[in-house]
Amino acid sequence: MKPAEGSTVIGKSVTIRGELSGKEDLYMDGTVEGTITLAGSRLTVGPNAHVMADLDAHDVVVYGFVEGNIRATGRIELRESAVVKGDIAAARLSIEENASIKGRVELSEATPGAGVDPQPNADLFGADAPASTLA
DSSP states (O other): OOOTOOOEEHHHHHHEEEEEEOSEEEEEOOOEEEEEEEEEEEEEEOOOOEEEEEEEEEEESSEEEEOOEEEEESSEEEOTTOEESSSSEEEEEEOOOTTTESEEEEEOOOTSSSOOOSOOOOOOTOOOOOOGGGO
């Protein structure tokens, strides 16, 4: 796993206790206890990371272990090796096979008019569709 170019990196031998905040992307592979707040930025929890903290960022990608609540205004991605013990709240969520989560999941509703069909019971093929297109 290689950090994105331009990201701040916290290596696997680093331990942080307390509050971590910033306005740039962060790749962390060490140990954190406390809170991480990155409004408008992307947080990547690397495969060696051991996080016991509440996370708040625009996007969160988890490869390692997180014990705490995760909140993202954008997307949360739980990769194959992810283990999350806590609640998740986001606009979008992606969970790969073998990822593990123990907690509640809350996804915010789609914005009205954002391509959501307002008539869920409408005929999917249209009333005038020829029979050959239904097969």
